[in-house]
Amino acid sequence: MSLLVPTHDKVDARMKFSFTREQDDLRRTVRDFVTQHHGRDALQSISHSGYAFDETSWTQMARQLGVQGLAVPESFGGSGVGELETSIVLEEMGRVLYAGPYLSTLLATTVLRAADDAIQTEFLPEVAEGNAVLTVALVEEGRTWSSPGRSTVAHAGVDGHVVTGRKVLVTDPAAATSLLVLAQTPAGAAWFIVDADAPGVEVTVSTGLDLTREIGHVDLHDVPARLVVPPAAAGAVLAEVLDTAAVALAAEMVGGATSCLEQAVSWSSERHQFGRPIGSFQAIKHRCADALVEIEAARVLTHYAAYALSESTPDASVAASMAKQAAADAFAQAAGNNIQIHGGIGFTWEHPAHLYFRRAKASAAFFDDSTHHRNRIANLLSI
Amino acid sequence: MHPHFDADVQQFQLELTDFLRPLLPQGWQGSGRLEPDAYEAFAEDLRAKLVEGGYIGLSWPTEYGGGGRSPEYQVAVAEQLTRMKLPPAVPNDVFGLQMFGSTLLAFGTEEQKKRFLPRIISGEDRWCQGYSEPQSGSDLASAATSAMLENGQWRINGQKIWTSVAHKADWIFVLVRTDSSAAKHKGLTLLACPLDQPGIEIRPIRQISGESDFNEVFFTDAMTPEENTIGEVNGGWAVATALLEFERGGAAATLAARFDEELDRLVELAQVRGKAGNDSIRQRLAWCRGRVLAMRLMGYKSLTQLLDGRPIGPEAAMNKLYWSEYHRVATELAMEILGEQALIPEGRLPSIPDGPDAPGAPQDSAGWVTTFLNARSSTIFAGTSEVQRNLLAERILGMPREPKVAAPQPR
Numbered sequence: 001m002s003l004l005v006p007t008h009d010k011v012d013a014r015m016k017f018s019f020t021r022e023q024d025d026l027r028r029t030v031r032d033f034v035t036q037h038h039g040r041d042a043l044q045s046i047s048h049s050g051y052a053f054d055e056t057s058w059t060q061m062a063r064q065l066g067v068q069g070l071a072v073p074e075s076f077g078g079s080g081v082g083e084l085e086t087s088i089v090l091e092e093m094g095r096v097l098y099a100g101p102y103l104s105t106l107l108a109t110t111v112l113r114a115a116d117d118a119i120q121t122e123f124l125p126e127v128a129e130g131n132a133v134l135t136v137a138l139v140e141e142g143r144t145w146s147s148p149g150r151s152t153v154a155h156a157g158v159d160g161h162v163v164t165g166r167k168v169l170v171t172d173p174a175a176a177t178s179l180l181v182l183a184q185t186p187a188g189a190a191w192f193i194v195d196a197d198a199p200g201v202e203v204t205v206s207t208g209l210d211l212t213r214e215i216g217h218v219d220l221h222d223v224p225a226r227l228v229v230p231p232a233a234a235g236a237v238l239a240e241v242l243d244t245a246a247v248a249l250a251a252e253m254v255g256g257a258t259s260c261l262e263q264a265v266s267w268s269s270e271r272h273q274f275g276r277p278i279g280s281f282q283a284i285k286h287r288c289a290d291a292l293v294e295i296e297a298a299r300v301l302t303h304y305a306a307y308a309l310s311e312s313t314p315d316a317s318v319a320a321s322m323a324k325q326a327a328a329d330a331f332a333q334a335a336g337n338n339i340q341i342h343g344g345i346g347f348t349w350e351h352p353a354h355l356y357f358r359r360a361k362a363s364a365a366f367f368d369d370s371t372h373h374r375n376r377i378a379n380l381l382s383i
Numbered sequence: 384m385h386p387h388f389d390a391d392v393q394q395f396q397l398e399l400t401d402f403l404r405p406l407l408p409q410g411w412q413g414s415g416r417l418e419p420d421a422y423e424a425f426a427e428d429l430r431a432k433l434v435e436g437g438y439i440g441l442s443w444p445t446e447y448g449g450g451g452r453s454p455e456y457q458v459a460v461a462e463q464l465t466r467m468k469l470p471p472a473v474p475n476d477v478f479g480l481q482m483f484g485s486t487l488l489a490f491g492t493e494e495q496k497k498r499f500l501p502r503i504i505s506g507e508d509r510w511c512q513g514y515s516e517p518q519s520g521s522d523l524a525s526a527a528t529s530a531m532l533e534n535g536q537w538r539i540n541g542q543k544i545w546t547s548v549a550h551k552a553d554w555i556f557v558l559v560r561t562d563s564s565a566a567k568h569k570g571l572t573l574l575a576c577p578l579d580q581p582g583i584e585i586r587p588i589r590q591i592s593g594e595s596d597f598n599e600v601f602f603t604d605a606m607t608p609e610e611n612t613i614g615e616v617n618g619g620w621a622v623a624t625a626l627l628e629f630e631r632g633g634a635a636a637t638l639a640a641r642f643d644e645e646l647d648r649l650v651e652l653a654q655v656r657g658k659a660g661n662d663s664i665r666q667r668l669a670w671c672r673g674r675v676l677a678m679r680l681m682g683y684k685s686l687t688q689l690l691d692g693r694p695i696g697p698e699a700a701m702n703k704l705y706w707s708e709y710h711r712v713a714t715e716l717a718m719e720i721l722g723e724q725a726l727i728p729e730g731r732l733p734s735i736p737d738g739p740d741a742p743g744a745p746q747d748s749a750g751w752v753t754t755f756l757n758a759r760s761s762t763i764f765a766g767t768s769e770v771q772r773n774l775l776a777e778r779i780l781g782m783p784r785e786p787k788v789a790a791p792q793p794r
Contacts, residue, residue, distance in 0.1 A: 013385040015392070015455050015690065017683040020384075084384055265780050280783040282769070285776035292775055293701050300680035300698070301673060307384045322673035375662075377669035383650050383659060 017300075023088055030092040033065055038098045043212075043352045050207075051099050051214055053133075053175040058100060062130025067102070069128035071109045076124035082310035083244070087251040087302065094255025097355055099212040101133045101172035103248055108134030108180040110244050111191050114237045115228045123178065123193070135176040136241065137167035137194075137218050145367045146242060146376075154183035154192055154225060161185075163192055163225040164200075168217040169366075173203045175214060181225065182238065188231035189238070198223050210362035211355060243317055245367040246324040247309055250302040253327035253363050257295045257334035260356050264288055264334075264341040271343075284341060291334045298323070298330035318380045321373040328364035335360040386683050388459050395456060396463040402436050403429075403467060413468030413743010415734065422734035422741060426470040430506055440480065440504040443488065447500035454689050458682070461637035465644055468742035470734075471637070474548045479503045479510035483556050486573075486626040490614040499575070513543035513557030513576075513600055514623065520545075521770050523558070524567045524620060528602060530559035530574060532616075535609045537574055539582075539602040545764060547736075549585045549598040552578055557602075558623050561616055571619035573626075576607040592756040596736040627765070635702045636682025638738065642675045642706070642713070645739035649713065652746050653720050667716050674709050681705070697779040704771040707761035710738065714755035721748055728752040737761055 019027070037057045045052075062068045070085050072078025086106060093102060105127060112123055112134075126132040140149030152165025163183045170179070179194045179201075194201065200221040208215040229237050265288055268279030278284055305323035308316040335357040339346035346353045364370060377383075388396070406429065417425055433439050441457045443449025450456070464471055472480070484503050487496055502508040519526045528541025539559060549555065555576050562570035578585070582605035587595035614622040650668055653659040681698040688695050718725055730747025733740040733754050738761065744750050762768045776782040 013387070014389045015387065015683060015686055016385045017680060017687045018384070018691070261780075265782060269781075269783055276786060277783045279776075280785050282773065282785065285780075285782050286769070286772040288780055288782065289704075289772035289775040292697070292780060293705055296681065296698050296701060297674065297677035297705070300684060301677050303384070304386060304676070304680050307386065319676075322676060325670070326673050326677065371666065374666045374669035377672060378665040381669070381672060383653070383665055383668045383672075 017303075019084070019088070023084060026085060027088045027092060029065060030067065030089050031095070033061065034093055034096045034098050038093075038096050038100070040352065042099065043097060043355055044350075046099060046211055047349060047352070047355070051212060053172075053214070054100060058133070059130040061102075062128065066128070068105060068109075068130055071106055071113075072124045072128045073113070073120075076120050077128040078124065083247060083306040084303075084310050087247060087306035090248050090251035091255040091258075091302075094252030094359075095259045097212045097256060097259075097352070097359055099214075101135065101175045101214070103245075103252070104135035104172040104176065105133060106248060107136045107241055107245055108178070110241050111136065111180045111228060111237055112193075114191075114233055114240075119193070119226070119228055132177045133172060133175045134178050134180065135170060135172045137170045137173075137179045137181045138238075138241075139167065139169045141166060141168055144372070145245070146372065148182060148238075150184045150189070152181065152183045152220065154185050154190065154227075156185070159224070161192060161225045161227060162222045163194060163220050164222055166217060166219050170216060170218050172214045173216045173218050174205050179218065180228065181220070182234070183225070185231060188234065190227060190231045190234045191229035191237060192225035193228045194220065194223050194225045200224075208362065210358050212359055213362065239317075242367060243309060243320040246320040246373065247302065247305045249363050249366055250298065250305065250320075250323035250327035253331040253360065254295065254299050254302050256356055256359055256363075257291070257298065257327070257331040260331070260334040260338040260353075260360075261288060261291050261295060263353070263356075264291070264338045267342055278341070287337050287341065291330070291337050294326075294330040294333050298326040301326045318377055321376045321380075324367070325370040325373040325377075328360075328370050331356075331360040332364060386680065388455060392455050392459045396459050399436075399438060399460060399463050400467060402438075403432070403469065406432060407467070411468070413741065414470045415468065415741035415744030417734065417741070419732055419734045422470065423473075426473050427506075429470055430473050430476075434505055439506075440484070440500070443484065443500065443504070447488075447496050448504045449500070454686060458636050458686055462640045465637075465640040465742055468644070470741060471641060473506075473509075474736075475509040475511065475552055478512045478547070478552075478556075479508065479554075482512065482626050483510050483575075486556075486613065486622060489625060490622050494610070495575075495613070508554055509548075509552045510554050510556065511546050511549040511552035511578075511600075513546055513555045515545045516542060517544050521767055523623070524571065526558050526560060526571065528557065528559050529563070530561050530572060532561075532609065537576075537607050537609065537611070539574070539576065539605040539607065541602050543600040543602075544588070544597075546585075546598045546600045547596055549578070549600050550587065554578060555583075555600065556613065556626075558619055561619075565617065568620045570617055571623070572616050573613040573619040573622045574607055575611040575613055576605060580605060582606065590757070591759065592736075592753045594732070594736060594753070594757075635699070635706070636679050636686060638702075638706055639675055639679035639682055641739045641742070642678060642709070644742045646671055646675055646713070648740075648744060648746070649717055649720070652717065652751070655746055656720050656722065656724075658720050658722075664716075664720060671709075671713055671716065674712075678706060678709065697775070700775055700779060701771075703765055704768055704775070706738075707758075708768060710758045710761055714751070714758040717751045718755050721751055724748045725752050733757070737764075 069078035070081050074080040138148045140151050143149035154161045154163045176196050181192045200223040202219040205216040269277045271278050302323040305319040308319040339353045441450040441452045442454045445451040530537045530539045561572040582603050584601040586599045588597045589595050658664045685699045728749040730749045733750050
């Protein structure tokens with residue numbers, strides 16, 4: 001069997017597994033921005049005082065770089081490019097452990113893009129402008145992303161719907177201006193949009209394993225909500241969100257892993273013991289070489305998955321799961337390797353190594369763990 | 384981003400299929416169904432047919448008998464052969480067609496190219512590689528087999544080991560010491576030497592599978608004319624190491640097609656053995672699928688760089704480490720799936736001594752067990768995994784070299 005399905009409609013396209021110049025430029029631009037605004041100092045600040053949403057940087061990122069607008073169609077004020085571009089952004093963000101609501105907003109934007117024009121007109125330009133922060137409220141107590149639960153219900157009233165229920169593992173619940181909520185109607189699950197300021201919305205922020213991601217739960221008590229995606233299409237949209245999340249997280253993790261390896265290699269030539277840099281010992285070299293290989297495998301799978309999603313190829317879902325599980329393994333290995341090579345100081349609170357390690361383990365579990373994704377691969381490939 | 388062959392190349396694959404269809408008997412299930420002897424004969428017949436059709440040496444310049452096409456075609460043909468469950472090559476082609484041929488194109492004189500290359504394509508000359516010695520394995524630069532120039536002839540004395548398919552070859556490209564007083568890397572020369580002469584003796588080595596795919600080659604006053612010097616005298620190290628790198632480029636992609644086919648058979652084995660519902664087995668098979676796709680993509684990435692005329696990136700240097708370590712894991716999984724059936728291996732032995740068996744191979748336990756045993760050699764030959772990791776760390780990651788121990792004098 002071949003997982004790569006040949007296309008016959010692109011007549012002039014030669015074999016090319018690489019990015020375009022524009023995509024490389026985007027990478028450079030984003031890298032510069034996040035290094036400047038979300039670099040080591042920002043991580044130090046998170047270590048000392050915890051995560052705080054940087055609203056200035058958020059609006060700058062939208063208006064100067066058009067980052068939030070990448071996923072927004074041109075007719076609604078964005079640049080309407082695809083998953084290759086957003087995965088480049090996420091990879092660069094992952095490198096510095098960018099802490100902010102980009103991923104949350106991206107996933108919610110994916111839901112909104114399935115809505116009718118009226119809804120899209122109302123919300124998407126605000127996303128592109130950086131005026132809105134969105135998130136997805138999906139999972140219920142004791143459930144997972146791929147099987148989120150049915151306890152949250154939406155009742156149709158005179159003036160639209162009202163939603164009641166508890167959603168957990170919500171990212172950026174406090175920063176969000178609107179939440180995309182999956183709730184049950186008599187006709188099945190549907191997506192609704194809820195104003196974060198609406199009466200009956202109760203947000204609780206928790207201290208997560210990943211100190212760089214705002215996480216918590218949201219209780220909804222008869223909250224006014226607008227239908228965004230009706231039951232007939234809601235399942236397909238959920239599937240799209242899950243695949244988008246898998247690839248997005250994979251990209252972040254590849255970026256994070258790459259940085260961990262760079263940090264480890266850099267330290268290994270600075271740190272001298274026994275009269276020589278510790279990187280000159282084969283044990284250290286071999287750990288780094290193995291990490292390099294794992295990261296490269298995850299990287300190519302992630303780039304392919306982004307391509308597959310952007311082209312809606314038949315193997316897109318398999319590719320997304322392959323990327324997520326490979327990136328999770330690679331990041332965990334690289335982040336653990338980084339702590340080990342740093343020795344004692346790698347284990348201190350002050351050093352950023354543990355922030356990367358926490359991000360690696362948390363992201364591995366996010367939007368379903370590797371066991372789930374490998375199981376999904378096995379199912380989709382009829383193993 | 385377009386990880387597919389272009390329309391012309393895909394068309395070429397279809398033409399190849401039409402060209403080869405007459406060779407395939409009714410109910411063709413793959414060359415893997417043939418017993419090793421029949422497989423060998425079939426592979427030779429196929430090769431002759433491919434030469435006829437101009438499918439060998441596709442990316443070599445036409446003036447030497449090649450097809451003058453872009454490297455994309457070479458990879459595409461290899462993938463298509465696997466898809467049709469045909470032998471990817473005859474064993475000596477790795478050494479002649481891939482390694483030595485590419486080296487000659489880069490380092491050879493015009494006269495050498497005209498003399499050797501067409502005969503490599505036609506298959507008239509079969510090649511093997513004389514590098515390792517009993518005392519020079521990982522430390523290849525310490526090679527001691529000597530060559531002295533006398534009246535326009537090199538006189539070679541010494542011993543090479545781990546020479547694959549020497550017993551089927553006509554020629555050997557051999558790394559010899561031509562200056563014992565120079566630093567070890569600076570006293571080596573690469574020579575092409577005919578094997579059929581009284582001064583050369585070939586002895587098979589029996590390996591852990593019980594088979595003999597490797598040999599020792601003894602040189603006692605073996606001779607080869609000066610015109611068979613490849614590259615500069617005493618400049619052999621650069622030539623020899625470049626040759627090892629020519630295995631890279633698109634090679635990862637073509638190997639991936641074979642590993643993919645092997646994985647299809649492994650999944651089928653799990654189903655036949657009633658273990659396809661086992662969670663642990665499913666997890667590992669799914670992991671393998673991702674691993675092989677990544678292998679193919681890394682190959683496409685290198686191929687892209689080749690087509691763009693850019694220098695090949697780090698993923699090419701990982702290729703050997705990646706596939707050999709993967710194969711160790713995949714064959715371990717095969718053993719686990721076989722369970723008690725591995726205790727008394729039965730049936731057909733593999734037709735290919737390293738890497739995946741021929742496409743369409745049956746589910747005989749002897750095939751899987753032998754492939755598993757041979758997989759232990761893959762992490763050793765052509766640069767051990769340890770050496771590969773050192774190279775990746777030093778050349779790609781820029782990590783500091785180990786301090787040198789005072790080197791003993793070369794013998």
